[in-house]
Amino acid sequence: MLRILHDTNYDFIRWWKVMAGITIAFIVLGLGSLAIKAPNYSIEFTGGTLMQLEFVKPPDVAEIRSTLDQAGIQGAEIQQFGTNREFTVRAQNPGAVAAQANGAESISVRIEQVLTQKFGANSFKVIRTEAVGPRVGSELRRGAIIAILLSFLITLIYLSIRFEWRFATAAVIATSHDVFTTIAFLKLTHLEISLTVVAGLLTVLGYSLNDTIIIFDRVRENLRKGRKETLYETLNRSINETLPRSVLTHATAFAATLALLIFAGEVIRPFAWVMAFGIVTGTFSSIYVAAPVLLWIERKWPRKTGARQASSTATPTSRTQRSPATATR
Amino acid sequence: MSLKYRLLVILGLIGASFWALFPRTVVERVKRNGEFVYDTVRRVPLKRGLDLQGGMYLALEVDESKGVVPDKSKAIDNALKVVRNRIDEFGVSEPVVQKAGNDRIIVELPGIDDPRRAEDVVQKSAFLEFQITDKTQALEKSLPRLDALLKDKKLVVAVSTGSAATTDTSSRAGLQSLFTADTSKKADSSKTDSAKAAAATVGGPGAFSRLVQQGQMPGEYYVAQSDVATMNQYLALPEVAAALPPGKVLRWSSDTASLGNRIYRALYVLDAKPIITGEFLTDAKPNTSPTEGNLVEFTMNNEGARRFRTETSRHIQDYMAIVLDQRVMGRPPVIQSSIGARGQITMGGKDLQAAQDLALVLRAGSLPVPLKVIDVRVIGASLGQDSIHKGITAGVIAIALVVIIMLGYYRFSGALAVAGLALYILYTLAALAGFSAVLTLPGLAGFVLSIGIAVDANVLIFERIREELVHGKTIRTAIDEGFRHAMSAIVDSNVSTALTAAVLYQYGTGPVRGFAVTLLAGIAASMVTSIFVVRTFYMLWLNRSGEAQTTLSI
Numbered sequence: 001m002l003r004i005l006h007d008t009n010y011d012f013i014r015w016w017k018v019m020a021g022i023t024i025a026f027i028v029l030g031l032g033s034l035a036i037k038a039p040n041y042s043i044e045f046t047g048g049t050l051m052q053l054e055f056v057k058p059p060d061v062a063e064i065r066s067t068l069d070q071a072g073i074q075g076a077e078i079q080q081f082g083t084n085r086e087f088t089v090r091a092q093n094p095g096a097v098a099a100q101a102n103g104a105e106s107i108s109v110r111i112e113q114v115l116t117q118k119f120g121a122n123s124f125k126v127i128r129t130e131a132v133g134p135r136v137g138s139e140l141r142r143g144a145i146i147a148i149l150l151s152f153l154i155t156l157i158y159l160s161i162r163f164e165w166r167f168a169t170a171a172v173i174a175t176s177h178d179v180f181t182t183i184a185f186l187k188l189t190h191l192e193i194s195l196t197v198v199a200g201l202l203t204v205l206g207y208s209l210n211d212t213i214i215i216f217d218r219v220r221e222n223l224r225k226g227r228k229e230t231l232y233e234t235l236n237r238s239i240n241e242t243l244p245r246s247v248l249t250h251a252t253a254f255a256a257t258l259a260l261l262i263f264a265g266e267v268i269r270p271f272a273w274v275m276a277f278g279i280v281t282g283t284f285s286s287i288y289v290a291a292p293v294l295l296w297i298e299r300k301w302p303r304k305t306g307a308r309q310a311s312s313t314a315t316p317t318s319r320t321q322r323s324p325a326t327a328t329r
Numbered sequence: 330m331s332l333k334y335r336l337l338v339i340l341g342l343i344g345a346s347f348w349a350l351f352p353r354t355v356v357e358r359v360k361r362n363g364e365f366v367y368d369t370v371r372r373v374p375l376k377r378g379l380d381l382q383g384g385m386y387l388a389l390e391v392d393e394s395k396g397v398v399p400d401k402s403k404a405i406d407n408a409l410k411v412v413r414n415r416i417d418e419f420g421v422s423e424p425v426v427q428k429a430g431n432d433r434i435i436v437e438l439p440g441i442d443d444p445r446r447a448e449d450v451v452q453k454s455a456f457l458e459f460q461i462t463d464k465t466q467a468l469e470k471s472l473p474r475l476d477a478l479l480k481d482k483k484l485v486v487a488v489s490t491g492s493a494a495t496t497d498t499s500s501r502a503g504l505q506s507l508f509t510a511d512t513s514k515k516a517d518s519s520k521t522d523s524a525k526a527a528a529a530t531v532g533g534p535g536a537f538s539r540l541v542q543q544g545q546m547p548g549e550y551y552v553a554q555s556d557v558a559t560m561n562q563y564l565a566l567p568e569v570a571a572a573l574p575p576g577k578v579l580r581w582s583s584d585t586a587s588l589g590n591r592i593y594r595a596l597y598v599l600d601a602k603p604i605i606t607g608e609f610l611t612d613a614k615p616n617t618s619p620t621e622g623n624l625v626e627f628t629m630n631n632e633g634a635r636r637f638r639t640e641t642s643r644h645i646q647d648y649m650a651i652v653l654d655q656r657v658m659g660r661p662p663v664i665q666s667s668i669g670a671r672g673q674i675t676m677g678g679k680d681l682q683a684a685q686d687l688a689l690v691l692r693a694g695s696l697p698v699p700l701k702v703i704d705v706r707v708i709g710a711s712l713g714q715d716s717i718h719k720g721i722t723a724g725v726i727a728i729a730l731v732v733i734i735m736l737g738y739y740r741f742s743g744a745l746a747v748a749g750l751a752l753y754i755l756y757t758l759a760a761l762a763g764f765s766a767v768l769t770l771p772g773l774a775g776f777v778l779s780i781g782i783a784v785d786a787n788v789l790i791f792e793r794i795r796e797e798l799v800h801g802k803t804i805r806t807a808i809d810e811g812f813r814h815a816m817s818a819i820v821d822s823n824v825s826t827a828l829t830a831a832v833l834y835q836y837g838t839g840p841v842r843g844f845a846v847t848l849l850a851g852i853a854a855s856m857v858t859s860i861f862v863v864r865t866f867y868m869l870w871l872n873r874s875g876e877a878q879t880t881l882s883i
Contacts, residue, residue, distance in 0.1 A: 001740070001795065001882070001883055002737070002738055002740075003795075052712070108705075109445060125709070125711075126707075126709070127708075127709035127711060127712040128706075128707065128708050128709060128712055129444070129705065129706065129707040130705065130706045130707075131702075131704070131705040131706075132703070132704050132705075133701075133702075133703035133704060135390075135703060136388065136703050136704045143836045143837070144836075146836055147832050147833060147835075147836040147837070150832050150835075150836070151828065151829045151832040151833075154828045154829075154832065155825055155828065155829070158824065158825055158828060159821075159825065162821050195771075195837075195841050196770075196771045196774075196841070196844075198841070199771050199775070199833065199837070199841045199844045199845075202829055202832075202833050203775065203778065203848070205829060206825070206826040206829040206830070206848075207782065207826075209822070209825050209826070209829070210782075210785070210822040210825070210826055213818065213821045213822040213825060214789065214818050214822060217817055217818035217821060217822075218818075220817075221814070221817075241796075242792075244792050244795075245785075245788050245789055245792045248734070248738060248788045248792075249782070249784070249785040249788050251734055252730075252731045252734055252735070252781045252782070252784050252785070252788075253778070253781040253782050253785075254781070255727060255730035255731055255734060255781055256727040256730070256731065256777055256778050256779075256780050256781025256782070257778060257781065258730070259723045259724070259726040259727035259730060259777060260723050260727070260774055260777055260778065262723075262726075263719060263722045263723035263726055264719050264720055264722075264723040264773075264774060264777065265715065265716060265719040265720075267716065267770060268719075268720075268723075268770065268771075268774045271771065271774055272774070275778060
């Protein structure tokens with residue numbers, strides 16, 4: 001049988017201070033730059049109009065821009081989208097009364113008109129239009145935040161029941177770490193934050209939580225065996241024991257992400273990037289955030305039962321482990 | 330559970346999946362030679378979202394800019410019926426019209442090819458009023474006051490400098506294109522108008538009166554098209570509104586008229602109280618007349634006809650404006666004799682399509698409250714097709730990569746996992762079809778991703794079996810123990826992911842919701858295949874080869 005990283009005994013947790021330094025620096029860098037410049041929200045969140053245009057032959061971007069400027073659609077963002085014949089035009093809704101009275105669509109109508117005048121009929125095709133009012137955007141933002149917080153709460157409750165509160169807290173802290181690193185990643189790469197990307201973020205959270213749970217499950221089991229070792233050693237052992245599984249699962253997940261990144265097209269690409277980064281940060285946080293946080297919680301609030309105490313003097317107790325669901329705490 | 334029952338369950342699931350995915354005949358609205366008819370079509374019962382099949386999504390809310398609506402939820406309920414009626418007549422296959430939350434209407438129109446027209450049909454208030462034009466010269470009497478008012482407020486300097494200075498006209502034309510659709514005509518007219526503006530007015534050089542000139546019938550005034558925006562700004566001022574003649578309303582004409590080389594829009598002063606409204610209308614039909622062009626003929630019910638007759642007989646020789654959504658349709662006709670149950674609305678220069686749409690909205694009834702569009706998405710059919718194509722390519726590649734990794738690493742056991750993966754894909758699609766979930770682009774991406782993550786459970790189990798084998802267990806025991814020990818990790822990780830997906834479903838909209846559903850279906854299918862199906866494969870293998878089996882390829 002082909003085996004990789006089998007029976008390893010690395011001291012992963014020893015490096016936690018270095019790793020904490022790296023990840024904090026990354027988060028500070030990412031979130032710090034948020035203060036300077038707002039992230040690249042999609043129009044779903046900002047409100048505004050987005051049009052995707054497909055030209056028959058590659059147009060001159062400067063020409064599109066000047067045409068729109070002349071028509072009074074100032075500050076429109078024009079971006080190439082995939083091929084050099086496809087472009088997106090993104091315009092903010094002006095706060096004027098006019099936009100209110102004429103509805104959100106009117107800007108896209110105007111863009112189409114002026115471009116038709118400039119480039120001629122049938123020179124391009126509008127293949128996608130989105131126009132979102134400002135209220136919808138703010139609602140979505142609130143919805144996304146509620147969704148993330150609520151998923152934390154539910155995870156906390158579920159893991160508290162299945163494991164215990166120390167594990168649950170460590171897992172949720174590790175997962176929230178991933179929220180911050182992913183936001184920092186989005187900011188630094190200037191990826192557009194759309195609803196799909198938020199869905200990607202939540203998938204990353206699920207994936208990272210998955211990874212943490214797999215390690216914690218092993219910790220739970222090893223603790224139950226009642227070895228004479230510190231929690232530090234148990235954590236290291238558990239991470240090492242689950243290492244082959246981690247490598248394999250991350251490989252298959254990454255393979256699928258790569259397929260999406262390369263083949264699924266422009267619309268899905270930001271989602272795939274988030275997922276690719278998420279696999280990295282999720283793996284990282286399971287080892288270097290969840291484990292150290294668990295150790296820290298243990299030191300602060302040690303458990304009463306001798307068998308699972310983080311001290312090496314704990315007396316091994318023999319107990320049968322039929323179902324993990326009946327784990328006492 | 331014995332092996333026989335396990336196999337039966339798996340076969341049953343496969344059978345059910347095929348049944349769920351088998352193309353079936355359904356009755357649908359489809360387009361046949363440009364007409365929408367109900368017909369039976371055969372298709373795979375997997376519903377594609379608007380982002381995959383192309384179409385239009387609209388979210389509408391009560392527009393409170395023209396007055397507060399006390400009970401929004403009830404107003405939306407009533408508006409929903411009207412919108413649904415209109416959409417049904419509009420002709421779209423499988424439209425969705427539903428209430429979202431308390432104060433919102435969601436309209437989904439798959440495969441629509443003229444989004445602007447659709448939006449118009451949904452949003453048009455279709456509030457029809459018949460109002461008599463003013464014969465008392467009320468506006469002329471108010472003009473001095475209006476002029477003085479604007480002068481006092483010094484507002485005239487702020488807003489109307491444009492009409493005096495020729496250099497500013499181009500920028501003003503830009504502003505006006507916000508209000509009106511055609512930019513080409515105005516550009517010419519605005520050059521000449523500012524020079525002539527002072528000469529052609531009714532009441533001297535006042536800021537307000539300079540903009541209007543007497544029309545050809547009582548209560549009719551002309552405003553140069555280039556001054557319409559300025560006029561609207563004046564009329565929006567509360568002081569101006571207060572100084573307008575009481576009991577009268579000002580309404581713009583729906584189209585423009587050209588006099589000489591200049592383009593004008595008519596402004597009508599009308600009696601505020603309509604003689605009758607469109608609530609008594611029973612039918613409306615588009616028609617084309619050789620003299621008046623396209624028009625809509627309408628019929629009133631008995632009560633409406635009676636009122637209409639009484640009111641019009643009192644207003645013989647007066648002019649009656651037909652006002653639709655606060656715009657005067659065509660030129661107000663003179664009332665020759667009392668009018669009964671039938672009448673017509675001329676469409677000006679508009680095409681027959683416009684007449685058809687107007688007849689449609691009049692038949693479906695007027696909206697009880699004005700609606701505004703707060704969210705529009707239009708996705709071209711080609712883009713949707715392209716997305717599906719790319720999604721499937723990515724899916725196939727993802728499957729190939731995962732199969733290579735699993736076979737390369739786990740060999741025979743990997744092959745069992747791959748067989749499990751095939752069933753996973755089948756079950757997931759069947760579950761989506763069975764719950765009539767909508768497959769969206771993010772959902773498709775989530776599905777591709779889940780192929781990579783679905784084997785995680787298999788990996789967990791295989792690694793466990795390896796550990797047990799290293800500990801010197803027999804193959805049968807190692808497999809049993811491997812499955813048992815991996816169980817808690819699989820259940821805990823999958824349940825917590827499912828909980829996250831449930832939250833996404835609850836708080837997500839449209840495409841994201843589709844993503845959450847795909848995720849949930851995937852989690853369920855992955856647990857069934859990895860825990861149950863692959864286990865059964867192992868049992869089958871052990872049974873076939875008997876206890877003699879001493880090596881397990883894993």
